[in-house]
Amino acid sequence: MRLPVPVRVRWSDLDAYGHVNNAALLTLLEEARVTAFWAGGPEGSPTTAIIDAGPGATSVTVIARQEAEYLAQIPHHREPIVVDMWIGRMGGASMDVCYEVLSPDQSTVYARAQTTVVMLDASTGTPRRLSAGERAAWEPFLEEPIAFRRGGDR
Amino acid sequence: MRLPVPVRVRWSDLDAYGHVNNAALLTLLEEARVTAFWAGGPEGSPTTAIIDAGPGATSVTVIARQEAEYLAQIPHHREPIVVDMWIGRMGGASMDVCYEVLSPDQSTVYARAQTTVVMLDASTGTPRRLSAGERAAWEPFLEEPIAFRRGGDR
Amino acid sequence: MRLPVPVRVRWSDLDAYGHVNNAALLTLLEEARVTAFWAGGPEGSPTTAIIDAGPGATSVTVIARQEAEYLAQIPHHREPIVVDMWIGRMGGASMDVCYEVLSPDQSTVYARAQTTVVMLDASTGTPRRLSAGERAAWEPFLEEPIAFRRGGDR
Amino acid sequence: MRLPVPVRVRWSDLDAYGHVNNAALLTLLEEARVTAFWAGGPEGSPTTAIIDAGPGATSVTVIARQEAEYLAQIPHHREPIVVDMWIGRMGGASMDVCYEVLSPDQSTVYARAQTTVVMLDASTGTPRRLSAGERAAWEPFLEEPIAFRRGGDR
Numbered sequence: 134m135r136l137p138v139p140v141r142v143r144w145s146d147l148d149a150y151g152h153v154n155n156a157a158l159l160t161l162l163e164e165a166r167v168t169a170f171w172a173g174g175p176e177g178s179p180t181t182a183i184i185d186a187g188p189g190a191t192s193v194t195v196i197a198r199q200e201a202e203y204l205a206q207i208p209h210h211r212e213p214i215v216v217d218m219w220i221g222r223m224g225g226a227s228m229d230v231c232y233e234v235l236s237p238d239q240s241t242v243y244a245r246a247q248t249t250v251v252m253l254d255a256s257t258g259t260p261r262r263l264s265a266g267e268r269a270a271w272e273p274f275l276e277e278p279i280a281f282r283r284g285g286d287r
Numbered sequence: 288m289r290l291p292v293p294v295r296v297r298w299s300d301l302d303a304y305g306h307v308n309n310a311a312l313l314t315l316l317e318e319a320r321v322t323a324f325w326a327g328g329p330e331g332s333p334t335t336a337i338i339d340a341g342p343g344a345t346s347v348t349v350i351a352r353q354e355a356e357y358l359a360q361i362p363h364h365r366e367p368i369v370v371d372m373w374i375g376r377m378g379g380a381s382m383d384v385c386y387e388v389l390s391p392d393q394s395t396v397y398a399r400a401q402t403t404v405v406m407l408d409a410s411t412g413t414p415r416r417l418s419a420g421e422r423a424a425w426e427p428f429l430e431e432p433i434a435f436r437r438g439g440d441r
Numbered sequence: 442m443r444l445p446v447p448v449r450v451r452w453s454d455l456d457a458y459g460h461v462n463n464a465a466l467l468t469l470l471e472e473a474r475v476t477a478f479w480a481g482g483p484e485g486s487p488t489t490a491i492i493d494a495g496p497g498a499t500s501v502t503v504i505a506r507q508e509a510e511y512l513a514q515i516p517h518h519r520e521p522i523v524v525d526m527w528i529g530r531m532g533g534a535s536m537d538v539c540y541e542v543l544s545p546d547q548s549t550v551y552a553r554a555q556t557t558v559v560m561l562d563a564s565t566g567t568p569r570r571l572s573a574g575e576r577a578a579w580e581p582f583l584e585e586p587i588a589f590r591r592g593g594d595r
Numbered sequence: 596m597r598l599p600v601p602v603r604v605r606w607s608d609l610d611a612y613g614h615v616n617n618a619a620l621l622t623l624l625e626e627a628r629v630t631a632f633w634a635g636g637p638e639g640s641p642t643t644a645i646i647d648a649g650p651g652a653t654s655v656t657v658i659a660r661q662e663a664e665y666l667a668q669i670p671h672h673r674e675p676i677v678v679d680m681w682i683g684r685m686g687g688a689s690m691d692v693c694y695e696v697l698s699p700d701q702s703t704v705y706a707r708a709q710t711t712v713v714m715l716d717a718s719t720g721t722p723r724r725l726s727a728g729e730r731a732a733w734e735p736f737l738e739e740p741i742a743f744r745r746g747g748d749r
Contacts, residue, residue, distance in 0.1 A: 144471055196309040318605055507662070507665075
């Protein structure tokens, strides 16, 4: 199962080429993760938003790896674009979050990406294991990871 | 041969965890590319800064793929950090730019990354072949691409 | 009458002090303006979103002046904060947009700000007069401009 | 006396209008302040870079007010632009930093701005008085504050 997360493109995400800048795409993915995974707010979906991360929280989530394929340029949109998320792998202390970034009407795939997120204990700064609650919450979102095209001319 | 490019970390590149944000790292890589590859300024090194890119130029450089391994958190530095760059592959209309992101004294490797850059003709928006001049300029910087660790728990 | 515009704070808007960075506040104001004033999207409120701005549009809106008073630090919020907007002055070719930036529950005033926006004709790049339609649309939102505290120790 | 601080414009500071975004200007000012005022790095000028700010420091500098006049659009530059800084007012616990933002060859004034910086004690979060050392260091940079044009059509 995938979790579609609406994310708003900002005017300043565009660079002078008139499209969302390559680094700004990662910020859009970050906002999708924060919306889906971080607990504590009234919008938190009960099944997914369970990580106690953010300022003053018990967990810190750090990024160990990130990979992105830019398939089409993202123009400015007034309506939110859709970041379709799923879990490609759950490890001991980390997981791979997968994304397809779609136009508001979901007719265009702008990008595909994958992020390895590692859970740290906020007090010690060292990795901690995914909890049983986290595993249970994310289990329904486990799907095949992205098969990236790597190498060759594109 | 590698090209060490000094890049300045900004205070606003840090997020509330007190380190350079994962997306901001890609902005630092972009600044290294602009410094090394784009022609037209007084600082342009004669052997590398030969792409006529930027606003009003004949070429547009777009990013097709990007991959980054975050090895250590990057704190604020007053001095520029060093983005050590080389070319991992030269294709017909694209090339893979490789980076090691180092602390100012080059004692710490903060990140490794690779970007596939595609050259577009600015007037048509379609890919154009690397020119003989570009190939000659970048030939000395050809080295083995990065062997990324992919998959498994980290 | 004021127009309350919900605007989402991003994780990367916070700097290493753990609060929304001073420059990022202006980005939040920009998003409120884009939402309220730019035409063309399905979310456009019929009475206000009437400027044909953005890429490929007939008008360009440029900022001539900006003033902001930072009253309280803005923490990360999962829910959108509220940018309460009104027009403090309508001139020939420009207007002053006023803002109070409020917490999601509107109990805290984080900041007050004012932006002078100038309308340019996109084809000539020169100022153009506010149209009768724009004046009629914004008339209901005319209120007293902000009385900023200026000078002295704060 | 004024202190000219070179600051590099990033490609991503430009928005889709092809010029430095209005909020990004404040980030450029912030970088000038960090370079000029924060102590601790090898580049610190002995007379000015004396505030122990940044992560883990004894002081926190917060922005209470900011005002900017945008006089000309800032294009991308390969060379650093120049932020000419001086002190417009030294109060008990705060000071007004003034800026003229100039093109690399200093022939064009892009913007004028003023920031009220308040010194906080990092441990208590409350304002602290400017020290005698700070006053002595900044005294030579005291000049008339900026006379902003306010109100009327521009």
